[in-house]
Amino acid sequence: MKKALREAIEKVKMVDLVLEVRDARLPFSSGNRDLEEKLGKTKRIILLNKTLYAEPRNLALWEAWYKKQGLVYLAVDALDFRSAKKIIPLAQEMIKVRDQYYIKRGIRPPPLRMMVMGLPNTGKSTLINSLIRKKQAATGNRPGITKNQEWVVIKGNLELLDTPGIMPPRIDSDHVGLSLAAIHAIKDEIPGKQKLALFLMERLLDQRPKDFIERYQITENATPESALEALANQVGALKKGGDLALDKAQATLINDYRRGALGRLVFEVPE
Ligand SMILES: Nc1nc2c(ncn2[C@@H]2O[C@H](COP(=O)(O)OP(=O)(O)OP(=O)(O)O)[C@@H](O)[C@H]2O)c(=O)[nH]1
Ligand SMILES: [Mg+2]
Structure with a gap:
């Protein structure tokens, strides 16, 4: 897992934007605080995924919290391609400045490159499949399915990097550990x-x-x-x-x- 984080960090500078997939039931603890520092200037959209499992009133409180923190986020359901459809326009809007740089110089902007990162089993590969409308990336209902980074190119104007799940650097409390196991980001055997x-x-x-x-x-x-x-x-x-x-x-x-x-x-x- 340390290797997964290291390899992901190496790629951060190569992408325009990071899609950080979290679980909507653990909007804070399924994030990775070490990652935040390491992103540097690379832009990020936080995706609160599996909204189907989250308690709606609680999710609304979290959405208000995210807004207050000034974080860019979307509540999504990776299995539903309509969610995926909301992501691309937001991402394009966020890299407009980059595109304008090229357009001003009469050059066609390079493809929008995004890396999908997050805890194991949060739905990263499922989201990629929804974005490309194909079952290309392997998915499964347990942590640790994606073993290696994999680039997926769509129509030449969008490039996506799937990455293996990254474990939280530390688990702050029993409650957090058990919650992570409940959403199956960590194995049952841990608690x-x-x-x-x-x-x-x-x-x-x-x-x-x-x-x-x-x-x-x-x-x-x-x-x-x-x-x-x-x-x-x-x-x-x-x-x-x-x-x-x-x-x-x-x-x-x-x-x-x-x-x-x-x-x-x-x-x-x-x-
Ligand atoms: N109901 C529901 N299930 C989802 C959603 N997103 C993913 N899943 C399921 O969650 C499981 C994990 O999905 P993956 O896409 O393999 O997760 P991952 O983040 O790529 O996992 P690793 O590669 O192990 O890190 C699969 O069984 C998916 O079908 C969602 O939005 N809603
Ligand atoms: Mg995966």
Whole structure:
């Protein structure tokens, strides 16, 4: 991952603009503070991706926060090419000065070159595929799919560089680590499935999204532990001797959340 960051930084000067893909559920913690410094003068658009999974009121608070910070951002859904369509005009507007430099000298401006960067599994390759309307870049529902940088050229006037996911340089707290695992930017094994399942269950019990309540049989005063036991019972997860197989319940919960079956959760709110 250090290599991924180093190689990405080497390319920053070669591009007009960086598209930094974040997860709309973790608009701050899925960013990379080290990256910010390293971009220097290279322009950046922050893409808050997977808006489908984000809680809309919380996302609106974050959008206001981004505006206040003077950051250029777009809330997008990389699977939807209409999102991709919003990105190009904004990028072109941001490099207008560069284009004018060439036009004044009677030279056709070079292609718009953009590099897509961000944490693992945030949707970088999916976004590239939406931009080129082809399934060219490999994608997958776990961190670490893209292994090498890859240039994609579109119609000669747009060049995109896909890059492998870059891990956060440090994880500030247990809460951030577990949230990163919940969105699958880091592997389950890092916090461990048990801790991750309890973390998710705690949030679900606290925020009670409708899909979660309808899907799982949750009692009024359930605790994360008791709710996981109830889930093990509900899905018939039993070991040979008849004891509850809590590991199966944990896996069910994590998978259900990640495929969107339990509704939208808030993991962080702006200051
Ligand atoms: N629902 C939804 N799923 C998305 C979106 N963007 C990406 N995904 C899914 O998220 C998973 C990861 O997408 P990738 O494009 O492989 O992510 P990446 O950032 O390139 O990941 P690495 O190459 O591992 O760093 C895939 O299963 C995608 O289908 C989105 O906007 N909405
Ligand atoms: Mg990728």
